[in-house]
Each structure stands twice: as C-alpha cells, then as structure tokens.
Amino acid sequence: MAPSKAKKVTITVKSVSDTKNGLPDVMELITQGTYKPVMLGNAQGWEISYEDSEATGFAGSTTTVSCIGETLASMTRSGSAEAHLVIEKDRRHHCHYGTEYGDMLLGVSASRIINRLTEDGGVLYFKYTIDVNSALISENEVYFEVSSE
Numbered sequence: 001m002a003p004s005k006a007k008k009v010t011i012t013v014k015s016v017s018d019t020k021n022g023l024p025d026v027m028e029l030i031t032q033g034t035y036k037p038v039m040l041g042n043a044q045g046w047e048i049s050y051e052d053s054e055a056t057g058f059a060g061s062t063t064t065v066s067c068i069g070e071t072l073a074s075m076t077r078s079g080s081a082e083a084h085l086v087i088e089k090d091r092r093h094h095c096h097y098g099t100e101y102g103d104m105l106l107g108v109s110a111s112r113i114i115n116r117l118t119e120d121g122g123v124l125y126f127k128y129t130i131d132v133n134s135a136l137i138s139e140n141e142v143y144f145e146v147s148s149e
Contacts (some may be wrong), residue, residue, distance in 0.1 A: 006034035009121060011050050012145040016067065019138045035121065035146050043068045046117040048124070048144055052077070065144065067124050072115045075142075087128050089113050107131040121146035 014067045018024040032037045033050030052058035060080035067073040070089070077083040082098035085108050092109040110128040117124055121140035124144040 005016040006036035006047075006049070007148070009033060009146050009148055010036040011035075011112075013049060013050075016141045017138050018140075020136075037119070038066055040068050045069070048146055051081075052081075065124070067113070067115050067117065070115045073110070073113055073124070073126055087113065087126050104132065106137070107134065117146065123149060
C-alpha cells in the first residue's frame with residue numbers, strides 16, 4: 001500500500017497502570033487525532049497521533065503510536081514531555097522516558113499485542129511491564145479505538 005495522507009479520526013484511549021501499591025491508575029480519553037498507514041521495510045502498519053491534555057497528565061505534548069502486526073508497537077511522546085517506548089512481544093527494550101524531575105531509562109517488555117487496525121480504523125491493545133534496574137515498577141494495559149469522524 002502506498003503511503004497516504006493522514007485522515008482525521010476520533011481516538012478513544014483507555015489505559016490501566018497497576019503499580020501494586022494500591023488501586024490501579026485508570027485513564028480514559030476521547031479526542032480527535034490523525035491516522036495513517038506507515039511502512040517499516042516491507043511491513044504495513046498504522047500510525048495514530050493525538051494531542052495530550054490535562055486528562056493524560058501531559059498537556060502540551062503529542063503522542064504518536066505506531067504498530068506493525070501483533071509483535072511490535074512504539075509509543076512516542078514529544079513536546080512538554082518526551083518519551084519513546086518500544087513495545088515488542090516477548091522482548092525487553094531499554095527505553096527513554098522523560099519526567100518533570102528528569103529523564104529515566106526504563107525496561108519495557110510486552111506480553112501481548114492485539115492489532116485489529118485497518119484502513120477504516122479499528123482497535124489496538126497492548127499489555128506490557130515497566131521496570132527500573134530489573135525491578136518491576138508497573139503492569140500496563142493500553143487500548144486504542146480509532147473511528148472515522
């Protein structure tokens with residue numbers, strides 16, 4: 001498929017972060033953004049992009065999520081908060097994560113990626129853990145639903 005122009009879409013983001021220190025942190029956001037096909041080598045994938053808000057805790061930033069198949073996804077945040085997470089099934093990656101207190105290097109390991117994205121939108125889900133120095137910090141689940149406006 002040849003690359004095409006990004007189209008405007010409605011994006012629903014639901015995330016659950018369980019730090020094992022009490023109740024899970026749950027966030028839900030419905031926003032407008034863009035959606036387009038991307039290529040990684042010969043592999044077809046999809047890119048979802050949206051402006052963060054106070055609801056996500058990252059106002060002034062843009063989040064871009066790309067996914068190729070059901071083994072590899074990436075989440076990049078740019079602007080007032082910087083982060084780049086590589087989420088690959090059954091593989092641990094060292095990833096950059098910026099906070100208001102400074103930058104950190106995190107370990108990110110995905111146990112599941114479900115990609116039901118098509119040219120019309122669809123759903124993307126991934127489940128991953130975050131660690132620092134191999135100590136578990138949180139278990140995370142993120143669900144994206146993309147629909148045409």
